[in-house]
Amino acid sequence: xxxxxxLILVYTCYWCSYTAxxxxxxxxxxxxxxxxxxxxxxxxxxxxxxxxDALTNGADGVLMCGCHxxxxxxxxxxxxxxxxxxxxxxxxxxxxxxxxxxxLEWVAASEGPRFAQVMTNMVEQVRKVxxxxxx
Amino acid sequence: MPVKVAQxxxxxxxxxxxxxxxxxxxxLDLLPELEFVHMPVIMDHKLFGxxxxxxxxxxxxxxxxxxxxxxxxxxxxxLAELMRSRVNTLIAMGxxxxxxxxxxxxxxxxxxxxxxxxYRGNSTTDPGAxxxxxxxxxxxxxxxxxxxxxxxxxLPGCPTTPDMFTAAVLHLLKGTPFALSTKSVCDECxxxxxxxxxxxxxxxxxxxxxxxxxxxxxxxxMEQGFLCQGPATRGGxxxxxxxxxxxxxxxxxxxxxxxxxxxxxxxMVDMMGALATxxxxxxxxxxxxxxxxxxxxxxxxxxxxxxx
Numbered sequence: 001x002x003x004x005x006x007l008i009l010v011y012t013c014y015w016c017s018y019t020a021x022x023x024x025x026x027x028x029x030x031x032x033x034x035x036x037x038x039x040x041x042x043x044x045x046x047x048x049x050x051x052x053d054a055l056t057n058g059a060d061g062v063l064m065c066g067c068h069x070x071x072x073x074x075x076x077x078x079x080x081x082x083x084x085x086x087x088x089x090x091x092x093x094x095x096x097x098x099x100x101x102x103x104l105e106w107v108a109a110s111e112g113p114r115f116a117q118v119m120t121n122m123v124e125q126v127r128k129v130x131x132x133x134x135x
Numbered sequence: 136m137p138v139k140v141a142q143x144x145x146x147x148x149x150x151x152x153x154x155x156x157x158x159x160x161x162x163l164d165l166l167p168e169l170e171f172v173h174m175p176v177i178m179d180h181k182l183f184g185x186x187x188x189x190x191x192x193x194x195x196x197x198x199x200x201x202x203x204x205x206x207x208x209x210x211x212x213x214l215a216e217l218m219r220s221r222v223n224t225l226i227a228m229g230x231x232x233x234x235x236x237x238x239x240x241x242x243x244x245x246x247x248x249x250x251x252x253x254y255r256g257n258s259t260t261d262p263g264a265x266x267x268x269x270x271x272x273x274x275x276x277x278x279x280x281x282x283x284x285x286x287x288x289x290l291p292g293c294p295t296t297p298d299m300f301t302a303a304v305l306h307l308l309k310g311t312p313f314a315l316s317t318k319s320v321c322d323e324c325x326x327x328x329x330x331x332x333x334x335x336x337x338x339x340x341x342x343x344x345x346x347x348x349x350x351x352x353x354x355x356x357m358e359q360g361f362l363c364q365g366p367a368t369r370g371g372x373x374x375x376x377x378x379x380x381x382x383x384x385x386x387x388x389x390x391x392x393x394x395x396x397x398x399x400x401x402x403m404v405d406m407m408g409a410l411a412t413x414x415x416x417x418x419x420x421x422x423x424x425x426x427x428x429x430x431x432x433x434x435x436x437x438x439x440x441x442x443x
Contacts, residue, residue, distance in 0.1 A: 048408040052401070080412060087411035091404060094424045096441055 006060040006126040008035045013043045015073040016109045017065035023112030031116040032123040044077030048088050051102060056134045061101045061126035068106040100129045137170040138308060141197035143218055144175060145211040146238040146277060147204030150294035151229035152176040158297040168308055172197050197222045199307060205231045205238050205433060206278040210271035219284040224307060226288045227280040233291045234394045235433025239277040240425055242437040246273055279433035288313055291369060293392035293430055298374045319396055320365035320380045320389045323373055328355045332414035337361050346386045350379060356388040363388035364427065367405035369396050392430045401436055403427040
């Protein structure tokens with residue numbers, strides 16, 4: 001199990017979380033290279049289909065990052081992301097997936113260090129759970 | 136020369152066979168061009184010969200094979216493979232053959248659990264041992280036909296519409312390709328959508344508001360708080376020209392019998408996403424897996440979950 005390197009798909013919103021990733025990069029903050037970042041316009045556009053498809057086709061974990069509640073560029077896109085995340089949390093059980101494989105986090109544009117922290121936590125969390133049963 | 140048709144039925148109620156009779160007058164025009172060589176529901180043609188003289192089951196060669204029902208036991212599987220080897224074009228008719236249908240709800244249980252429930256855990260049945268005997272053994276789950284053999288045409292629906300059956304046969308006779316609708320039930324539904332959030336769920340036994348009114352003046356059933364599976368269900372049940380969906384015509388929400396919009400889609404994920412998006416608390420939805428995969432339980436959509 002020591003050699004297991006989890007593959008984490010990260011959806012980041014254009015306005016906050018991706019900018020935070022940018023900031024983490026320009027600040028030269030180190031975080032594990034297991035994450036693959038996909039920039040989307042808003043966390044509210046990440047349909048549960050995308051998350052479930054990723055988890056059942058080889059990703060070990062999926063992380064959704066959006067602006068803090070109240071800060072959404074589109075007013076309430078992140079609230080929609082929250083209710084979709086609740087639905088995803090329920091559905092993980094129907095696909096025999098562990099709840100640790102999916103997480104929703106709020107990361108603001110100025111939170112570069114926090115972005116790196118969240119990535120590190122998620123990678124460690126999924127590393128403990130082990131490889132996806134769909135691999 | 137008439138086209139030879141062979142038909143066989145598996146795990147099914149028989150409703151799709153009734154659809155063939157339900158075609159009505161167009162059937163009279165079709166009949167001279169069709170010759171049924173094997174069809175247990177209407178004719179006496181036995182698999183082992185008329186007096187049981189053969190030792191191997193056989194189905195006569197035919198141009199078109201129609202199979203209804205999911206593949207539930209060893210016999211179904213054998214006959215499906217036999218039928219495939221005897222016909223040129225194979226039609227999977229009905230949602231059971233296409234997606235497992237209602238029998239595939241059993242895919243959530245182990246076979247042993249099913250036996251336990253049926254023969255011992257049922258309050259109206261005297262408990263007894265699981266019968267053993269010269270009957271075909273159950274497979275581990277209900278399979279859709281295309282998981283077992285190659286299928287050329289799928290006609291979903293519970294039951295499939297006479298319209299769609301006729302269209303498929305006419306396309307076959309003419310040699311033109313037949314394609315299912317790629318629209319969803321919502322695309323064909325005439326009710327009014329106001330895109331307002333829903334907060335509470337109503338039970339299907341409560342009546343929809345506006346029963347009897349012109350459907351163009353009735354509010355979308357989902358927005359009224361009923362679980363309507365229109366967004367995640369293939370359209371076409373209202374007829375090949377895109378008529379009003381059958382259940383909506385009767386002021387009932389869609390139950391999803393035409394199956395998912397694509398073979399790889401999972402209606403549960405689609406529906407949970409759609410409901411969460413319009414503001415419904417996903418925890419309110421009872422038995423979501425079976426609720427939304429009621430007619431599409433094969434292909435791994437419904438399965439035994441590991442105990443935690």
